[in-house]
Amino acid sequence: MQGIRALVFDVFGTLVDWRGSIAREVQALLAPRGVKVDWLAFADAWRAQYQPAMEEVRTGQIPFSKLDVLHRRNLEVVLKDHGIRDLDEATKVQLNLAWHRLDAWPDVAPGLQRLRERFRLAPCSNGNISLMVDLARRNGLPWDAILGAEIARDYKPKAIVYQSAAAAFDCTPHEVLMVAAHSSDLAAAAQAGLRTAFVARPDEKGPGRGESRATVPVDVSVNGLIELADRLDAN
């Protein structure tokens, strides 16, 4: 792991618990309005729309749109599929901002605080800048900059997203370590020239429904950011 100067991170699932947080936020907004659904299933259904929406941008069917915009479009589908009608616009806006109120896994803030002593740190997420800013403020994430999809004007796993993050930090791709809980993300990062760290989040999508080990070759594999700081000799 010699020569690494910057670390960039996947966020949804890797750093924050999107599933539990979305279920909680949606319930808090809709239960008082008399809605009764399986809140975790609602979160899963919303997330299931995520890749197809981004694929329209990646393939050029639609111009680049912030993830907040795609989330809102997907929300309409999920509300309809759950038979939830007649929500006012203000409530839909608040629902969509649930993605700005996700909680980090407990190891994330203390791990990043150690890692930042040795490395430049940034998210390299498909989430937009304002979403990343709100997650950083909520969870105390000490980013040097907000990099990722909105900077690159395209979505992971396109190589340009990883490479533009490295370039923003004046690094060659090989000087940057991409940290993620998803093998597909790391495979694409490696293909783009970055080095890769797998973080196990085995319960990301529900008990036992996350990745407990990488299914592709990676440079380092850990169970959380504290262990990553240990492995990278960060104090």
Added chain:
Amino acid sequence: MQGIRALVFDVFGTLVDWRGSIAREVQALLAPRGVKVDWLAFADAWRAQYQPAMEEVRTGQIPFSKLDVLHRRNLEVVLKDHGIRDLDEATKVQLNLAWHRLDAWPDVAPGLQRLRERFRLAPCSNGNISLMVDLARRNGLPWDAILGAEIARDYKPKAIVYQSAAAAFDCTPHEVLMVAAHSSDLAAAAQAGLRTAFVARPDEKGPGRGESRATVPVDVSVNGLIELADRLDAN
């Protein structure tokens, strides 16, 4: 000043003392190599190349290039004009990175710490992301994100630079306050729809050779960021 949600800042001159810092850094690198020049004049000469170089990008003569790249090109001109020859590449690289080692005016870090309690904060500078990251680490500037020219792929005073900073924060231009020590920057920001705050830095370009008052209409005028925090009721 109602409805302001984010503050964006000019950096060179407004937040950091480029002139004194560049003179100090250049002297530290070149004096041990036997170079004897007026270090402040060297800093002024380097800075004098700044606008013409960016103008080539603004007018489309050359594609967008990071300010570090323009600074390096300008450095070659200034070295030649000062009769400084035969510098090795490593020294030139270090000289160019002098722009990453500028010191903030004393009010800046404490002022930003107060302002961040109420507002989202970002630089909106012509400096590139890595340069802004290094200045933030050196001076303890608590940015939410690094916005500005490298995000917009163009240079101030083009409207797109101010407007893309507002858009990244999910703000309308009118919800963003541009803070700068230069009337021309504030005039362009106002034209782009932002609100404007003038900070007096009367000694920016040498004693009495900075702007002590705005020469264009602004929303607020202050003598530093502590006063700005007072005026915006930030604790």
